[in-house]
Amino acid sequence: xxxxxxxxxxxxxxxxxxxxxxxxxxxxxxxxxxxxxxxxxxxxxxxxxxxxxxxxxxxxxxxxxxxxxxxxxxxxxxxxxxxxxxxxxxxxxxxxxxxxxxxxxxxxxxxxxxxxxxxxxxxxxxxxxxxxxxxxxxxxxxxxxxxxxxxxxxxxxxxxxxxxxxxxxxxxxxxxxxxxxxxxxxxxxxxxxxxxxxxxxxxxxxxxxxxxxxxxxxxxxxxxxxxxxxxxxxxxxxxxxxxxxxxxxxxxxxxxxxxxxxxxxxxxxxxxxxxxxxxxxxxxxxxxxxxxxxxxxxxxxxxxxxxxxxxxxxxxxxxxxxxxxxxxxxxxxxxxxx
Numbered sequence: 370x371x372x373x374x375x376x377x378x379x380x381x382x383x384x385x386x387x388x389x390x391x392x393x394x395x396x397x398x399x400x401x402x403x404x405x406x407x408x409x410x411x412x413x414x415x416x417x418x419x420x421x422x423x424x425x426x427x428x429x430x431x432x433x434x435x436x437x438x439x440x441x442x443x444x445x446x447x448x449x450x451x452x453x454x455x456x457x458x459x460x461x462x463x464x465x466x467x468x469x470x471x472x473x474x475x476x477x478x479x480x481x482x483x484x485x486x487x488x489x490x491x492x493x494x495x496x497x498x499x500x501x502x503x504x505x506x507x508x509x510x511x512x513x514x515x516x517x518x519x520x521x522x523x524x525x526x527x528x529x530x531x532x533x534x535x536x537x538x539x540x541x542x543x544x545x546x547x548x549x550x551x552x553x554x555x556x557x558x559x560x561x562x563x564x565x566x567x568x569x570x571x572x573x574x575x576x577x578x579x580x581x582x583x584x585x586x587x588x589x590x591x592x593x594x595x596x597x598x599x600x601x602x603x604x605x606x607x608x609x610x611x612x613x614x615x616x617x618x619x620x621x622x623x624x625x626x627x628x629x630x631x632x633x634x635x636x637x638x639x640x641x642x643x644x645x646x647x648x649x650x651x652x653x654x655x656x657x658x659x660x661x662x663x664x665x666x667x668x669x670x671x672x673x674x675x676x677x678x679x680x681x682x683x684x685x686x687x688x689x690x691x692x693x694x695x696x697x698x699x700x701x702x703x704x705x706x707x
Contacts, residue, residue, distance in 0.1 A: 371411040371412050371413065371439075372408070372412045372413075373412070373413045373414075373415060374386040374387070374393070374399060374408055374412065374413070374414045374415070375387070375388060375389050375391075375392035375393065375414070375415050375416075375450075376392055376393045376394070376395070376396055376399045376414060376415070376416040376417070376420075376457075377389055377392035377393075377394065377416075377417050377418050378394050378395070378418050378419065378420045378421075379394075379418055380392035380393075380394055384398065384403070385403055385404060385406075386398070386399060386402075386403065386406075386414075389417075389450060395420065395422075395426075396416065396420060396426050396443075396459065396469075397426045397427070397430070399414050399416075399431075399443075400426065400427070400428060400430055400431035401430040401431055402431065407431055407432055408431065408432060408441050409432050409438070409441065410432070410433070410434040410435045410437070410438035410439050410440070410441060410478065411434070411438045411439045411440075411441075412441055412442070413442040413444060414441070414442065414443045414444070415444055415446045415450055415452075416443060416444065416445050416446065416457035416484075417445070417446045417447065417448060417450065417455075417457060418448075418457065418458075419457075419458040419459075419460060420457070420458065420459045420460070421460050421462055422459060422460070422461055422462070422464075422466070422468060423461075423462055423464050423466070424466060425466050425467050425468065425469070425470055425472070426459075426468065426469045426470075427469075427470060427471070427472045427473065428469055428470065428471045428476050428479065428502070429470075429471040429472055429473040429474040429475070429476055429500060430473065431476075433476045433477040433478055433479070434477060434478025434479060434480070435477065435478055436478070436504075439478070440478045440479060440480040440505075440506065441478065441479055441480065442480045442482070443479070443480065443481050443482070443484070444480075444482045444483060445457030445482060445483025445484050445485075446483070452482070452483065454483055454509060455483060456483050456484065456485035456510075456511060457483060457484050457485065458484075458485040458487060459484065459485065459486055459487070459493075460487055460488050461486075461487065461488050461489025461490075461491070461515075462488060462489070463488055463489065463490065464489055464490065464491075465489070465490040465491055466489050466490075466491045467489070467491040467492045467493075467494075467495035467520075468486050468489055468491065468492070468493050468494070468515075469486070469493070469494050469495070470492070470494070470495035470496070470497055471495075471496050471497055471500045471501065471502050472497050472500060473500065474500060475499075475500050475501045475502070475503060475524075476501075476502055476503070476505075477502075477503040477504050477505065478503075478504050478505060479502065479505040479506075480505065480506045480508070481494075481505075481506070481507050481508070481510055482506075482508045482509055482510070483508075483509050483510065484507075484510045484511075485510070485511040485512075485513070486510070486511070486512050486513075486515065486518070487511070487512070487513045487514050487515065488513075488514045488515075489514075489515055489516070490515075490516055491515065491516055491517070492515060492516065492517040492518070492519065492520040492543075493512040493515050493517070493518050493519060494507070494512075494518075494519045494520075495517070495519075495520050495521075496520070496521040496524060496525050499524075501521070501524030501525060501526060501546075502521075502524075502525050502528065503524065503525070503526050503527055503528070504526070504527040504528065505525075505527075505528050505529070506528070506529045506531070507519070507528065507529070507530045507531070507533060508529075508530075508531045508532060508533075509531070509532045509533065510533045510534075511533070511534045511536065512533065512534070512535045512536070512538055512541065513534075513535075513536040513537055513538070514536075514537050514538070515538045515539075516538065516539045516540075517538060517539060517540045517541075517542075517543040518533075518535040518538045518540070518541045518542060518543075518559075519541075519542045519543065519545075520540070520542075520543040520544060521543070521544045521545060521546055524546050524547070525545060525546050525549060526546055526547040526548055526549075527547070527548050527549075528545075528549055528550075529549075529550045529552070530542070530549070530550065530551045530552065530554055531550075531552050531553055531554070532552075532553045532554065533554045533555075534554070534555050534557070535554065535555070535556045535557070535559055535562065536557050536558060536559075537557070537558045537559065538559045538560070539559065539560045539561075540559060540560055540561045540562075540563075540564040541554075541556040541559045541561070541562045541563060541564075541580075542562075542563045542564070543561075543564045543565065544564070544565050544567065545563065545565075545566055545567065545570050546567055546568055547567075547568045547569055548568075548569050548570075549566075549569070549570045549571070550570075550571050550573070551563065551570065551571065551572045551573070551575060552571070552573045552574060552575070553573070553574045553575065554575045554576075555575065555576040555578075556575065556576065556577045556578070556580060556584070557576075557578050557579060557580075558578070558579045558580070558581075559580045559581075560580065560581055560582045561580060561582045561583050561584075561585075561586050562575075562577040562580045562583070562584045562585055562601070563584075563585045563586065564583075564586045565586055565588050565608070566585065566586065566587045566588055566589060566591045567588050567589050568589050568590065569589070569590050569591070570590075570591040570592070571591070571592045571594070572585065572591060572592065572593045572594070572596060573592070573594045573595055573596070574594070574595045574596065575596045575597075576596070576597050576599075577596065577597070577598040577599070577601055577604075578597075578599050578600060578601070579599075579600050579601065580601040580602065581601070581602050582601075582602045582603070583601055583602050583603040583604070583605070583606045584596075584598035584601040584603070584604050584605060584621075584624070585598070585604075585605045585606070585614075586606050586607065586608065587605065587606070587607050587612055587613075587614045587630075588607065588608050588611075588612070589611055589612075589613065590611070590613045590614070591613075591614045591615070592614070592615045592617070593605065593614055593615065593616045593617065593619055594615075594617045594618055594619065595617075595618050595619065596619045596620070597619070597620045597622075598619065598620070598621045598622070598624065599620075599621075599622050599623055599624070600622075600623045600624065601624045602624065602625055603624055603625055603626045603627075603629050604621040604624040604626060604627045604628060604629075604644075604646060605621070605627070605628050605629075605630075605637070606626070606628070606629045606630060607629075607630035612630040612636070612637065613636065613637070613638075614637050614638070615637075615638045615639075615640075616628070616637060616638070616639045616640075616642055617639075617640050617641055617642070618640075618641045618642065619641075619642050620642070620643045621642065621643070621644050621645075621646060621649075622643070622644070622645045622646065623645065623646065624646045624647070625646065625647045625648065626646060626647070626648045626649075626650075627644040627646040627648065627649040627650060628644075628649070628650050629648075629650075
């Protein structure tokens with residue numbers, strides 16, 4: 370039978386996690402457990418209050434969830450212990466630390482919900498070299514005032530980020546690896562919203578705003594669907610590898626470049642989008658526009674930046690039925706703003 374444990378930095382009881390009175394006072398004790406008892410697959414750890422830390426919390430000192438018995442759930446709660454979206458804050462105090470990492474071993478099937486990782490010269494959540502965090506869910510979490518909100522040195526395969534806010538981080542998510550889902554997230558005032566997408570990522574219904582370097586830096590294959598990328602240094606850019614994003618039903622506006630990828634490796638495929646930037650498509654980038662039902666006369670893309678971009682596509686009389694034009698709204702997607 371699944372067990373519920375408790376974390377409250379202000380608790381003054383037995384520090385064994387068995388109740389709010391006797392709650393564990395650090396997340397490290399909750400992960401590793403005490404007196405031979407630690408959370409296992411299917412268990413829930415309710416967390417409330419603010420935890421100030423000066424050293425890293427190692428996720429790999431505890432157990433993993435699994436596909437049979439489920440996740441290990443770490444859930445932020447309000448003062449009454451209810452899950453109403455109130456954050457459990459972990460404050461790094463400006464120290465040079467990764468707030469939570471996997472250091473000794475890989476972990477799988479971990480669920481973080483309503484956590485606020487903040488104020489550290491390091492990452493909020495970090496997967497160390499060859500010590501991945503796999504098949505885990507990060508839901509309704511906030512990452513602020515960090516070097517990297519989430520960083521993977523090697524692997525975070527199969528992780529799912531949903532309704533997260535990345536605010537004032539050098540990179541919101543850095544080095545996402547295989548089969549990452551990033552859905553309904555907001556990246557505000559970061560350097561890069563998402564940096565160095567490798568292998569495969571789905572970036573869906575996300576907002577990128579005021580990111581000084583770029584909204585998204587893509588190194589390989591990614592699907593960018595139903596997003597808004599606004600007032601960033603560059604909208605979508607790429608680097609040294611194969612730049613192969615599918616950009617679909619996305620609005621890219623008020624950036625220095627809409628798409629700026631490597632000139633000879635890879636190609637962006639773009640459809641049902643609206644671009645209005647200083648340069649919609651950088652002269653080095655290579656793109657292909659999707660066509661409607663195999664036709665070559667309707668590129669389903671509108672560019673309203675400099676006139677030199679006109680050769681990349683045009684709109685026919687049916688454009689408003691397909692495109693995110695200047696006056697159009699996102700018809701089938703909903704961006705969840707912070």
